[in-house]
Amino acid sequence: MESHLLIVSLIFFCFFSSALSSSVVTHLPGFQGPLPFYLETGYVEVDEEHGGEFFYYFIESENKPAEDPLLLWLTGGPRCSAFSGLVLEIGPLKFVTAEYNGSLPSLVYHPYSWTKVANVIFLDSPLGSGFSYARKDEGYDVNDASWSEQTYKFLIQWLVEHPQFISNPLYISGDSYAGKIVPMVAKRILDGIDEGKEPLLNLQGYLIGNPVTGGKVDKNSQIPYAHNMGIISDDLFEMTQRSCVGQDYRTPTKPQCAKCLESFDNFYSEINPCHILEMSCGPDKEANHLHRRMHATSDKRNLKQNLHFFQPPPFPDLSCRTYAYVLLYYWANTNTVRKVLDIKQGTIKEWLRCNFNLPYTQGFGSNIDYHLSLLQRGYRALVYSGDHDFMIPFSGTRQWIKSLNSSIVQNWRSWFVDGQVAGYTMTYSNNLTFATVKGAGHTAPEYKPKECQTMISRWTANAPL
The missing domain is CATH 3.40.50.1820 (Alpha/Beta hydrolase fold, catalytic domain)
Structure with a gap:
């Protein structure tokens, strides 16, 4: 060997x-x-x-x-x-x-x-x-x-x-x-x-x-998802469907379509798009550095001198999931942490959970x-979706998977963890497995860790979900 x-x-x-x-x-x-x-x-x-x-x-x-x-x-x-x-x-x-x-x-x-x-x-x-x-x-x-x-x-x-x-x-x-x-x-x-x-x-x-x-499926699928989940009305949904037919919702060209999408965006902005059932805690300051600069935080006076801070993100309510995101910032910008991780000095002055300040061409x-x-070519694929994600709805993911035109090996069925439904799954003849994770949001393992660990354990072992 x-x-x-x-x-x-x-x-x-x-x-x-x-x-x-x-x-x-x-x-x-x-x-x-x-x-x-x-x-x-x-x-x-x-x-x-x-x-x-x-x-x-x-x-x-x-x-x-x-x-x-x-x-x-x-x-x-x-x-x-x-x-x-x-x-x-x-x-x-x-x-x-x-x-x-x-x-x-x-x-x-x-x-x-x-x-x-x-x-x-x-x-x-x-x-x-x-x-x-x-x-x-x-x-x-x-x-x-x-x-x-x-x-x-x-x-x-x-x-x-x-x-x-x-x-x-x-x-x-x-x-x-x-x-x-x-x-x-x-x-x-x-x-x-x-x-x-x-x-x-x-x-x-x-x-x-x-x-x-x-x-365009990523943005376009948000409209029917919002309608199915009771976020927008029948009238707005039907009007959007009529006025935006054939349009890419990211770049609408018809005025009526743009007006409908503006109304939709207002509803979108009111809730937590990462998980529609969780409380909206405002913008993720750690994921948007430009917003962070508009807010000060009293926690700065408690900081030790060995921290690399420029403008620490403000803490949301302790009950918010994003509270932990800010803890990442305080931890990673500590000299003792950087020394243990063996971070090269002078390379990154301020660690950000998400850095949107640098150029990226999407x-x-x-x-x-x-x-x-x-x-x-026969390679395996697992595509999973938290079913309460509004940013990239599972319905849009299911739509593009369908466009691959592969025959269904096993139709829509439940998959279980500890005797409870953990989500729903389909398998295709092209070696692709699609699975929803019931009750999960945009980053499914963050919301349903046990279910997702079970999912990956079964899939990597070539066992049915």
Whole structure:
């Protein structure tokens, strides 16, 4: 086995030069005692011209790391840190949501982590996300194509330094806007395999949650979803359907259509689009840096001198889910934390959960062709949706899946966890599984962690949901 891995490493080195630095983290500030799992952090150079490096958190499977799948996890935004995915969604750590008193926020072990069944790389990408950085400003001017290409380069470089995982089943994964990028990365890997550069990469497929497609279905599906959920009236729905027929709702050209969409936007703005049943806590200040600058917070007087603060986000009500988002900011901008994570000094002055200050070109092009290319070659796909997400409604996701024109292997049925309905699922002849997560919002594992862990455990084991 060792000789096989050596040969694989040599093959990879023939095509790629490695530029990786990493550290093993055994303790984290805010967590009591040693970490009960293997955590590694590090950097990989992905843009030599502009000095761009991706930062990552790697957590080994808590089950059988030598055999379990390897998941590359991308977080959406674009430019939300993968640390969100780690501590808010699928990782083995959670913040204690307690009123902030100026001390370091506390972390606890999260039992419903996906690392129970998989090795997971949480990747800060594209450049400018989390602790990923570029030494030249031009490196931050990115788009869908450069993000996916640099992610592909990262993965190859990372596997050069971690050859023990080359033979593990590989899945590219992510949610929200990353749902648009994941199939692009998987297709880039497939192209590399076809070119003979990475014939030994064990790509098995991809998985995406409440995913953006980049097509008009994302926005257009919000209208019927709002009508079905009782958010807009019959009259507004019917008028929108008549006046906007054939239109892309993102760029309406007919005045009557634009007027209807303005009325719709008013209703949309009144509720929490991430989960229509949860309280609206105002804009996510940590996800919109421009809004944060308009508000001051009295918590600044409690800060210790070893914090990198510019304009800390104000705390919402303690009962708001977004309260934990602000705790991330205070934790990640602490010098002691940065030292433990081995963050390169002078690279990121202020860590943001989501950084929307840097340029990013979001194309309107749909990624459906990438799905088709992968599925037609037999790769597996899991597409899941929290069914109370208003941003990317499950009905729109179901619509574009239907457009792939694959026959149904198993029609709409319930799937269960602990004897209770956890959602509904369909499977298709192209190896695609679609699943709703009942009661979940935009980032489904954040709302229904046990159900989503069960879902991923069954799916990666090739078992029915």
